[in-house]
Amino acid sequence: xxxxxxxxxxxxxxxVMNELGEDHAALAGAKLVATVSDTxxxxxxxxxxxxxxARYVALRWSEPARGREPFEISEISAFGDxxxxxxxxxxxxxxxxxxxxxxxxxxxxxxxxxxSP
Numbered sequence: 001x002x003x004x005x006x007x008x009x010x011x012x013x014x015x016v017m018n019e020l021g022e023d024h025a026a027l028a029g030a031k032l033v034a035t036v037s038d039t040x041x042x043x044x045x046x047x048x049x050x051x052x053x054a055r056y057v058a059l060r061w062s063e064p065a066r067g068r069e070p071f072e073i074s075e076i077s078a079f080g081d082x083x084x085x086x087x088x089x090x091x092x093x094x095x096x097x098x099x100x101x102x103x104x105x106x107x108x109x110x111x112x113x114x115x116s117p
Contacts, residue, residue, distance in 0.1 A: 001034075001079070003059065006072040007043035010063035012036050014047055016054030027058055 003012060015030035034049040057078065061071060 001049070001057070002044070002046040002075075002077045003073065004075040005043055005045075005061070007041050008063060009039050009041040010037075010061055012038070012045045012047070013060040013062065014049060015058040015060065016049075016052055016056065017058065018053075018055045020056060027060065030058055 001014060012035070013032060014034040014036075015027050016033050017027070017030040019029065021028040031052075031054075033052070034047040036045045036047045038045050059076065063071075
C-alpha cells in the first residue's frame with residue numbers, strides 16, 4: 001500500500017478489519033498491521049503487510065503538531081499478489097461489452113448550412 005499526501009511530517013497507521021463499527025473514526029475492532037513514519041515530510045509513504053483475509057483497510061494519519069489547515073491526500077494505492085490461476089478472467093469482458101442494439105446510423109452525413117460569407 002502506498003500514499004501520496006501533502007508534504008509534511010507525520011505517521012501513517014494501517015488497520016485491517018472485517019466489520020465496520022458504528023463510529024468509523026474510532027476503528028473499534030480494527031487490528032493495527034503496519035505503521036510508517038515520514039519524519040522528513042516527503043509526502044510519500046509505502047508499507048507492505050499481509051491483509052490476513054480482512055475485508056476493509058483503514059488508514060489513520062497522525063502528525064506531531066496538527067494545525068487548523070486541512071490534510072490533503074492526492075493518491076492511495078493498494079497492490080496484491082494474487083496468482084493469475086485464482087482469477088476468473090472469463091466474466092471480465094462481459095462487464096465491458098454490451099450486446100445492446102444500437103440505433104441505425106444514417107447512410108449520408110447530415111446537411112450543415114453555411115453561415116458565414
